[in-house]
Amino acid sequence: MKNSLAKLTYLFIITLSLLGYLSSYLALILGFIFVLIFNNPYKAYNAKAIHLLLKIAVVGLGFGMFITETLQTTKDGFGLTVFTIILTLSVGIICTKLLKIDLKLGHLITSGTAICGGSAIAAIAPTIKAKPKTISMALVIVFLLNSIALFVFPALGHYFNLTQEQFGLWCAVAIHDTSSVVGATINYGDEALRIATTVKLSRTLWIIPLAIVSLFAFKNSNKKIKFPLFILAFIVAIILNSYHLIPENISNNIVIIAKRLLITTLFLVGTSISIKDIKQTGSKPLILGVLLWICISVFSLIYILN
Known part of the structure; x- marks a missing residue:
């Protein structure tokens, strides 16, 4: 019955x-609550589905x-984008080793912080063959910091008297995450x-080179490297989409469906989380996420103000 x-x-x-x-x-959250109440009836298919x-x-x-x-609108922010991505990835690699965190988990947290949160994690995870539990932990940390940002950033923007252009770029x-x-x-x-929306959109393009670099960095020495078709x-x-080779209403609907699929995936990811896993992961991944977030926030703000 259960x-x-x-x-x-x-x-x-x-549905x-x-x-x-x-x-x-x-x-x-619903995925996490679900496994607290029930056993996942489709656990055997969860990883492949994710x-x-x-x-x-x-x-x-x-x-x-x-x-x-996106390239035209973000010309002025190109230098800041490159600087912060390189800085975040470098600090992430160092901190992951110092904190002795699982390399794949550290890489996902770093990638999500450096580029575009859940979307970067979604793109990078398959290239490094990250396990669902690893993806789950990275997403939980990124989403937690996202929630905090919604309240903290506007307050700081007014405190530092940032212009709309400065605040949007920051x-x-x-x-x-874009949301x-x-x-x-x-x-x-x-x-x-x-x-903010335009610069964030162009920043997402950096998923491509990062995913390729990740593929080589985490390759299995016993297998040939295959370029991920996705x-x-x-x-x-x-x-x-750039050259309008398909009708706009169709491309818009595809994006809507893609976002819903991503949300569906997040539920599946949530069902992979357990209290036991969180305890085993410990506080170090969260510390890594916070350190990287503070690093990119402080340095980008100093860059923008000067």
Whole structure:
């Protein structure tokens, strides 16, 4: 009886996420709550489903990106983008070793902080063959810091008297996920929102070289390196959308579906989390996430102010 109820509840939550009724945070939390109450009835398929849906969702998000527009709008922020990505990745590598954290977990947390939160983790995870539990921990840390950013950044922006342009650029660089970037800037002003969204979108393009570097860095010496086809598909999606080779309404719907698939994936990821896993992971991954977040926030703010 309990197993049947678990299956019905599981499928009900999946349906809600696919229909767009759940936010990313809620989906992840529901997944976590689900495994506290029930045993996952589809645990055997969970890992494969997570990796497949992550790849499909990342490719779908490419249909919402425009190469020319993002490159043109972010010319002034190019230097800051390169500087903060290199800085964050470097500090992340050092801190991961000093804190003696699992290399794949440290890399996912670092990648999410350096580029674009959950989307970066989604893209990088398959290339390094990260386990669902590892992905879960990285996402939990990134989403926790995202939630804090929604309240902290606007207050700091007003405290430092940042202009809309400065605040938009700062949020795009220092806040992990696009949704949180929009949430933090939407009440600061229209110009802040526009700049933040555009710069964040262009920053997402750095997923591609980072994913390729990650593939080589975490390769199995006993196997040949294969270029991940989903990255190639991601590039093709951006090109198709940039040159309007498919109708706009179709590309918009693809992006909507991709976001819903990503939310569905987050529920599956949540079902991979357990209290036991969190205790085993310890506080070190959270410390890494906080250190990286403070690093990128402080240095980018100093860069912008000067």
